[in-house]
Amino acid sequence: MAKGLKNTLKSVGKAPGSLIYIGEITTPVTDVSISITEYDQHTIKSYQAKTVEECVTCKFSNFNSWINVDGVHNVEIIKTLGEQFGLHQLTLEDILNTEIRPKMEVFESYVLIIVKMLRYNTTTKEVEAEQVSLVLGDNYVLSFQENRDGDVFDGIRLRIANPHGRHRKSGPDYLLYSLLDAVVDHYFVVLERIGEKLEDLEEEITGSPSQDVLKSLYALKQELIFMRRSVWPLREIISSLDREESILIKKEIRKYIRDIYDHTIQVIDTTESFRDSTGSLLDLYLSSVSNRTNDVMKVLTMISTIFMPLTFIAGVYGMNFDNMPELKWRYGYFIILGLMAISIIIMLLWFRRKKWL
Amino acid sequence: MAKGLKNTLKSVGKAPGSLIYIGEITTPVTDVSISITEYDQHTIKSYQAKTVEECVTCKFSNFNSWINVDGVHNVEIIKTLGEQFGLHQLTLEDILNTEIRPKMEVFESYVLIIVKMLRYNTTTKEVEAEQVSLVLGDNYVLSFQENRDGDVFDGIRLRIANPHGRHRKSGPDYLLYSLLDAVVDHYFVVLERIGEKLEDLEEEITGSPSQDVLKSLYALKQELIFMRRSVWPLREIISSLDREESILIKKEIRKYIRDIYDHTIQVIDTTESFRDSTGSLLDLYLSSVSNRTNDVMKVLTMISTIFMPLTFIAGVYGMNFDNMPELKWRYGYFIILGLMAISIIIMLLWFRRKKWL
Amino acid sequence: MAKGLKNTLKSVGKAPGSLIYIGEITTPVTDVSISITEYDQHTIKSYQAKTVEECVTCKFSNFNSWINVDGVHNVEIIKTLGEQFGLHQLTLEDILNTEIRPKMEVFESYVLIIVKMLRYNTTTKEVEAEQVSLVLGDNYVLSFQENRDGDVFDGIRLRIANPHGRHRKSGPDYLLYSLLDAVVDHYFVVLERIGEKLEDLEEEITGSPSQDVLKSLYALKQELIFMRRSVWPLREIISSLDREESILIKKEIRKYIRDIYDHTIQVIDTTESFRDSTGSLLDLYLSSVSNRTNDVMKVLTMISTIFMPLTFIAGVYGMNFDNMPELKWRYGYFIILGLMAISIIIMLLWFRRKKWL
Amino acid sequence: MAKGLKNTLKSVGKAPGSLIYIGEITTPVTDVSISITEYDQHTIKSYQAKTVEECVTCKFSNFNSWINVDGVHNVEIIKTLGEQFGLHQLTLEDILNTEIRPKMEVFESYVLIIVKMLRYNTTTKEVEAEQVSLVLGDNYVLSFQENRDGDVFDGIRLRIANPHGRHRKSGPDYLLYSLLDAVVDHYFVVLERIGEKLEDLEEEITGSPSQDVLKSLYALKQELIFMRRSVWPLREIISSLDREESILIKKEIRKYIRDIYDHTIQVIDTTESFRDSTGSLLDLYLSSVSNRTNDVMKVLTMISTIFMPLTFIAGVYGMNFDNMPELKWRYGYFIILGLMAISIIIMLLWFRRKKWL
Amino acid sequence: MAKGLKNTLKSVGKAPGSLIYIGEITTPVTDVSISITEYDQHTIKSYQAKTVEECVTCKFSNFNSWINVDGVHNVEIIKTLGEQFGLHQLTLEDILNTEIRPKMEVFESYVLIIVKMLRYNTTTKEVEAEQVSLVLGDNYVLSFQENRDGDVFDGIRLRIANPHGRHRKSGPDYLLYSLLDAVVDHYFVVLERIGEKLEDLEEEITGSPSQDVLKSLYALKQELIFMRRSVWPLREIISSLDREESILIKKEIRKYIRDIYDHTIQVIDTTESFRDSTGSLLDLYLSSVSNRTNDVMKVLTMISTIFMPLTFIAGVYGMNFDNMPELKWRYGYFIILGLMAISIIIMLLWFRRKKWL
Ligand SMILES: [Mg+2]
Ligand SMILES: [Mg+2]
Ligand SMILES: [Mg+2]
Ligand SMILES: [Mg+2]
Ligand SMILES: [Mg+2]
Ligand SMILES: [Mg+2]
Ligand SMILES: [Mg+2]
């Protein structure tokens, strides 16, 4: 989180619309790739753009096109693309800032949507968060990803390739919908992982928890806070997308948007339930610590209650007074041992009555 | 919960409207049964459909009909039915997904309502949750259940059979209302069971609670979270059903819908009260653990406070110095015993003054 | 609470509008009494109805009338009354269900209001809750009470009897207002009782609390939850009564309704303050338990810290080694006693410095 | 609080508009004083009214007048005033009830505002709460105070006396504004006192807190609850005063009302921050108690860990077996003493490693 | 906080619009400086005003001008400026009160915005809060700062100086936007500092926390409360600035205002996340204290459980009875030592089974 802020600080004191890449540069700048897919009902072309200028032809062609930019750290490329497609300076600034709160903004000739894409990398077995900026124009969709390898859009690529699929008969608004749907669908993957962790923790806590449980619970809470921050604004976005009067989104797409809306609500619902559950688990853990302290105390108290009086009695008959009649008794020692045994039994019965045993 | 998510994952990466059954398959696929009830004021026919195609005749008959599908895991059957009744692909996808958040959606020719049906199985003495999708058309109601044995609609079947009942004079909107009413009514059954458990816990906690109380309380909280997730969206559904301008729901039905609305609110109210109560019970339990720790500590401290000084005194007169005048005294031993007794009495009085005894 | 649910279950699976008494039958069915008060500016008649049919004459007379039914467990009587006054089946169902959430419903010819009447029985010194259903027609008010002895309306009976009172010049809407006002006024009685309990608890907790304090606090919380559930819906009722465009409620009555509204808000405010206070009291109690545990621990630690070293020293000189020079010293014993005394003094000073004494 | 309720109970069962003084009578009834200030741009007259009837002349004069009534326990006086100025029965009832929730009500010929006036009495060094009812007519303001000595309006009296002040050029709406402004301004005085207490508590808690800290914190919370209950309704009042379309409040006064609104919000903000802070302080205190318990436990454990083994060893060589070779060794005693010293050193090192020392 | 209140008290009892400086005077009154920047597309003039009267020329010039006043404690200067620019008395009162809640107010000829400027002083390494009042007129912006050295506007000064920058082509509304943007941008600096502290605390708490952690956490919470109080009202301001129909803010500026809005939301989001995190950290810390207490208890209990029985046995054979057969046994001593060793082993095994070791 603080890392995100640190990146944001790069733009402090700059003019609005100053184009500065706000994010971590993890790949060399040359490693920006632009892939273009042009399609209509009959034809489809997929290729890597060699120059940025190639892209602009899409804008004036009769095809629908999807221009996907992997890597937004190369300010020059973004700037050129922005000029060609008539994007506002503030839009470009937002695209370059990878720490933005998910949001939608409607401009005269395009709609900008920025979301967090969460992806479970099956190789590294880690969740990866990446910001995706989507720009919907009249016949194109631009998508900008931070340049990490891979995304959640492979299914969509396959479906566009299918000449009888819905994509080929629909416009870029349907493509935009598909991209958002893929993003939301993958939230369930992350939620499942969190749900599994939660179940593991539940099992551990109701069993014999180690102290690391607390740190895991804390980490889980932080993940849920992040999830929450990603998905609540997304809900607003999709809700206003449904209400939006833009001609860029056709009426028949609305039903699909409501479908994503349902899923978003479900993600939120689950996230909130998980938060509730972490709270309950913490309570459960804390109570079990209290209970264990109590148990330890009981052991200590029982040991002390039994042995302190006994040790005292032994101490008494260990005194060196000249005149201690009991010491002379023939069975004095055995009587005392007997008394000690009886006192132990009484103590044990008393503990039993107190339900300590 | 995580199980639900795991099922949902089956649809990740699929095209919207891809028909995939999302749920657990607990019965063989052939075990899908379709029962049809056709009725008007004078006639009634109840039968099992042998082929899916039979159902379509209902759509074009002059009767009201209720087509109940037990088992939604057979994708082919659902698809065929969907085509015959003109259901949208997204509707079919929702029907097949048994992990959906309760919702209502109004289409041009039908209204879709998805709810959770909770049922107390008197044989297994367990609460069973099942998703029910209801489709209201102009002269029919379709109901889709996950195929577990039985449902909460037997009372309705009886009332339709009654030739003088209201059902026979009313349209499918009244049937829809009856089905929802039955679902909501059975929420009270589950709430009662939870209420009884809560009372049992209350009794145990105010008595002498075992440590399992915490796990029971945790389980109860999880049940209430589930209840909450089922009934809050239901409230929205019924509230918008009342406001809905659809011609499919006649004006005289509105009063009945408001009646269910009242019941839904009552379920929510009770659920929230129960949540409040579990919170209070947890506080009560934790406090009682603290109090018991305190009591154990007091016993330990009293034992130590009494016997440590005594043992010390005995130790002193157990020392082997050559010159210890008291050891020679005739009544030295008895004087010391007397002093010990007095110190015990003083301690006990002091404990009494501190209210430890 | 669970009891209420159990009663509600009687109606599960029944047709809507099925007339079933949902409540506890504590009095024999014959013990239903109907008292009628007919009045206009000049005349007043008060009598017990012998047959249900008598009541219907009120509907068509020129008088205002107040028909009060004590006991709603006799389904036949309610049904007959309902038919005579043209009440909807759902209204009758609601009247018979004594576990309903307070609510208002506006029908074409009447307004139904259901509230909880709380009454402090000065004989049994207990608070009694009873459901009251009020039906306002054009020239009558019907009031249905669960048949427990007495109600909070005696003041109203006196005021109607007064020939110069406002009642005699006003219509049934003013009577309805008076009944609601009496109900709300008596909430202050219950709040006062709770407030007194709260003060007692506060006194006990800031003094030397017993462990029963927790159970009292828990019971108080449950009472506040009940209070809350009764009065929040009442606020909605009165608020919508003020906005309601019904011709049954004349404009000059609105000022009076706003007056009840003020009182309802005050009841809510006080209830919420009391809830806040119970929370604070619990915190206070828990902290005081922690503090007392701490104090007990300090006593134990001081005793141990003083006597353990002393007992050890005594133990050393109780050893039986042949060659222990100190034992032979003439003042060895007294030197050791002196050392012990000094060590005690040092310990005490150290405790004082640590503020344990 | 409960005291307030007890007073409110006096009106239970009375007819609406029954004039009963609800409050504590702390001064004799004759001790009601009515002071009148009549002023226009050129003239000003200030005098004590000898009879209630004197006041009515103000209503029909060409001057603006401020009639301030100190003491509302004399029902006759209030009733007569009410008749003369045409106040509604419900208004008079509200004025007599000194336990009312702050509120505003607009009548045809006047506006009623009831607020809580908080005043820091510099003599007794205590905060005093008093209810003030303000009635704004077309050329007069009535103010009713519970008869405690003094109020917060002295500054206003001085400003009216100033012939060049804004008051003299303005109508009674500006006077009403001034009175409300004075009331709100004095809330800051009380908040400051609470803020100082909070700082004192913070200092004590981060230092070495006594157990009384908890009671102080509890008392502070109760004060904040009271503050909250006074100021939240006030915010609503002032907000609706701003929106109010009454001709009694001229347009140029709106700016001033928004200024009070700002101050009210600031009071609320500060109150809520203080509530947050009391919560944090409680957490801080509880944690410090836990930490101290922990410290006490460590001392106990260290003492026990060091001396129990030593005492055991001493005990072993205090046994009286005939055949115990070590006892005969020449340096047996010194060897054992050495071993004991070494064991102490080892223990201390171990404690240091555990960071207990 | 209380300090702020104390300053606010200076105005209690004063007439509305009384001009009193409410703040701390940290610099001599003569230390008020007024810097003026006049610019249009072609020209720019920057100078220090020598007299207040100089400023008024700006109002009637054809340039845009930015008049920045450092230090608002000199009432005379503020008053003169207010008269010259036609500011309302209440506006001047607000400017002089440096403890105001951030707010916007629209007057006929100007818009007043008051915000908190937070600045990280890189020299003192401290965050400094300062109130800034902005007045937007048709061709000027007035900015009033409490006179602490420096502000966050240096970047803006540079950009105005740039003849090709947007400022030179835009009006004072763009300047106002830039000032607000700079203020909000610097909130990220403060948040980053808080985020770093939070990470440090997280590290310490999950490691081996000292008790000072609690005080740091408490201080952090107070900082977040302050942050919250500064930024929530700012959000309202910017949101209403966007909706505001004032001709002073041109339509093309709206897009920029929405950009600040996004940033404000992001600040709020982060603040709330940080609050969540402090709560989680407190829970984590408290749990770790409980766990450590538990560990200490275990050590104590193990020591006691091992040595109490041993000491008792030694005590038994230290008794001085004449007839104790074991004492005569040849290997009695060694048998007892053996028994002791075995009992230690059994205890250790038992601890291991209980997972205490
Ligand atoms: Mg910027
Ligand atoms: Mg982020
Ligand atoms: Mg990112
Ligand atoms: Mg989806
Ligand atoms: Mg769907
Ligand atoms: Mg929640
Ligand atoms: Mg909690």
Ligand SMILES: [Mg+2]
């Ligand atoms: Mg999908």
Ligand SMILES: [Mg+2]
């Ligand atoms: Mg589910």
Ligand SMILES: [Mg+2]
């Ligand atoms: Mg299911």
Ligand SMILES: [Mg+2]
């Ligand atoms: Mg029902």
Ligand SMILES: [Mg+2]
């Ligand atoms: Mg009903």
Ligand SMILES: [Mg+2]
């Ligand atoms: Mg029913």
Ligand SMILES: [Mg+2]
């Ligand atoms: Mg009830």
Ligand SMILES: [Mg+2]
């Ligand atoms: Mg009842």
Ligand SMILES: [Mg+2]
């Ligand atoms: Mg009343």
Ligand SMILES: [Mg+2]
């Ligand atoms: Mg009133």
Ligand SMILES: [Mg+2]
């Ligand atoms: Mg609250």
Ligand SMILES: [Mg+2]
């Ligand atoms: Mg609490």
Ligand SMILES: [Mg+2]
């Ligand atoms: Mg009354």
Ligand SMILES: [Mg+2]
């Ligand atoms: Mg009060």
Ligand SMILES: [Mg+2]
């Ligand atoms: Mg008062």
Ligand SMILES: [Mg+2]
């Ligand atoms: Mg003020």
